[in-house]
Amino acid sequence: xxxxxxxxxxxxxxxxxxxxxxxxxxxxxxxxxxxxxxxxxxxxxxxxxxxxxxxxxxxxxxxxxxxxxxxxxxxxxxxxxxxxxxxxxxxxxxxxxxxxxxxxxxxxxxxxxxxxxxxxxxxxxxxxxxxxxxxxxxxxxxxxx
Amino acid sequence: xxxxxxxxxxxxxxxxxxxxxxxxxxxxxxxxxxxxxxxxxxxxxxxxxxxxxxxxxxxxxxxxxxxxxxxxxxxxxxxxxxxxxxxxxxxxxxxxxxxxxxxxxxxxxxxxxxxxxxxxxxxxxxxxxxxxxxxxxxxxxxxxx
DNA sequence: TAATTTAGTCAGAGAGACTGACCAAAGGAA
DNA sequence: TTCCTTTGGTCAGTCTCTCTGACTAAATTA
Numbered sequence: 001x002x003x004x005x006x007x008x009x010x011x012x013x014x015x016x017x018x019x020x021x022x023x024x025x026x027x028x029x030x031x032x033x034x035x036x037x038x039x040x041x042x043x044x045x046x047x048x049x050x051x052x053x054x055x056x057x058x059x060x061x062x063x064x065x066x067x068x069x070x071x072x073x074x075x076x077x078x079x080x081x082x083x084x085x086x087x088x089x090x091x092x093x094x095x096x097x098x099x100x101x102x103x104x105x106x107x108x109x110x111x112x113x114x115x116x117x118x119x120x121x122x123x124x125x126x127x128x129x130x131x132x133x134x135x136x137x138x139x140x141x142x143x144x145x
Numbered sequence: 146x147x148x149x150x151x152x153x154x155x156x157x158x159x160x161x162x163x164x165x166x167x168x169x170x171x172x173x174x175x176x177x178x179x180x181x182x183x184x185x186x187x188x189x190x191x192x193x194x195x196x197x198x199x200x201x202x203x204x205x206x207x208x209x210x211x212x213x214x215x216x217x218x219x220x221x222x223x224x225x226x227x228x229x230x231x232x233x234x235x236x237x238x239x240x241x242x243x244x245x246x247x248x249x250x251x252x253x254x255x256x257x258x259x260x261x262x263x264x265x266x267x268x269x270x271x272x273x274x275x276x277x278x279x280x281x282x283x284x285x286x287x288x289x290x
Numbered sequence: 291t292a293a294t295t296t297a298g299t300c301a302g303a304g305a306g307a308c309t310g311a312c313c314a315a316a317g318g319a320a
Numbered sequence: 321t322t323c324c325t326t327t328g329g330t331c332a333g334t335c336t337c338t339c340t341g342a343c344t345a346a347a348t349t350a
Contacts, residue, residue, distance in 0.1 A: 006280075006283075007164075007256050008160075008164065008256070008260060008263075008275070008276060008279070009161055009164035009165055009168070009256065010189070011276065011279035011280060011283065012157045012158075012160055012161040012164070012279065013157075013158075013161045014279075014282075014283050014286050014287045015153075015157055015279065015282050015283070015286040016154055016157040016158045016161060017206065017286075018286035018287075018288075019152075019153065019154035019157070019286075020154055023154070036305075036306085038305075038306060038307090044155070052328075052329095053328070053329065054327080054328060054329075061162065062306085062307070062308090063307070063308065063309085064328080064329065064330090065307085065308075065309090065329090065330080065331090066306065066307050066308075068329070068330070069305090069306070069307085070306080073305095085328090088315075088316075088327090088328075089314085089315055089316085090314065090315045090316070090327070090328045090329070091315090091327090091328055091329080092328085092329080111152050111153070111154065115153060117285065118153075118282060118285070118286075121281070121282070121284070121285050122278060122281055122282060126278050126281070129274060129278065130153070130275070130278050130279075130282075131153060131156065133267060133271050133274065133275050134153070134156035134157065134159075134160065134275075135151075135156060136266070136267055136271070137159075137160050137263060137266070137267060137275075138151075138156065138159050138160070139266070140262065140263070140266050141159050141160040141162075141163035141164075141263075142159045142163075143163075181336070181337085183336075183337060183338090197297075197298095198297075198298065199296080199297060199298080207337085207338070207339090208338070208339065208340085209297080209298065209299090210298090210299080210300090210338080210339075210340085211337065211338050211339075213298070213299070214336090214337075214338080215337080218336095230297090233296090233297075233346075233347075234297095234345085234346055234347085235296070235297045235298070235345065235346045235347070236296090236297055236298075236346090237297085237298080
């Protein structure tokens with residue numbers, strides 16, 4: 001193996017993918033197997049009070065058409081529901097539906113489990129540092145934040 | 146803005162996406178606009194002496210069929226070439242072709258530029274730490290490494 | 291030599307992403 | 321008010337990417 005040093009981009013992608021795969025697998029094992037990763041990437045960005053489609057699209061960095069497509073599927077599977085926005089007759093809010101709400105604690109549990117594994121490998125101080133640095137980095141890399 | 150704290154997964158994804166978009170845009174601006182992000186994710190994993198399709202697929206975590214599809218397009222655009230593997234008549238090595246070789250220093254330049262921006266924001270010590278922690282984390286999150 | 295594994299291709303299908311065109315409500319400006 | 325622009329979202333069509341399943345050929349193992 002040539003340990004050619006990886007660029008920071010790839011170094012970020014590798015653990016992200018690992019985390020996503022673990023959470024996805026845990027949900028699938030618990031019976032939440034009727035959604036796709038693309039749908040999940042939209043779902044996890046829904047704010048607690050509901051989000052507008054346009055906002056979801058911006059955050060997930062996809063077009064509103066793509067977001068609408070994914071939200072429709074999530075709605076069909078019972079993970080979200082679309083309700084009229086009381087403050088704007090053009091808009092509709094995407095809200096977490098009961099089935100979606102059931103999945104959230106399971107996902108959170110697996111995230112915690114993975115983070116615990118990372119902590120076991122890196123040490124608590126390094127994990128805290130990682131989170132701190134990434135949060136700081138978000139300020140200049142998140143076009144939406 | 147509700148600053149709901151993001152999970153580590155999302156915190157990793159955000160800067161990755163930012164880096165990828167910057168490099169992609171820089172290459173496109175320099176005339177290397179005839180390839181897609183998916184193709185680039187395979188391309189950047191080609192080892193200096195050439196890689197087998199199966200290895201590329203494993204590292205990019207896609208099927209060998211998908212990898213073959215992307216490599217074919219990269220080959221048509223002149224970024225890579227496929228040569229017989231001298232050590233195994235079944236296999237062919239995917240190698241960087243001249244046009245691909247031209248793109249690499251440009252990409253590296255943009256990676257360096259982005260990292261410099263990150264350093265300006267985070268400080269050199271934190272960037273070094275980030276790289277160190279991520280490299281360490283790779284040991285338990287990279288199924289290929 | 292025969293059986294199995296490994297490297298890769300071919301064919302077909304589905305998901306996800308895009309662009310372009312469009313409609314309806316909201317917000318200003320005249 | 322009335323008109324114009326902006327904003328939230330949909331509809332239609334297309335392309336890219338990814339997958340599964342079935343297959344060939346070379347290498348390896350029994």
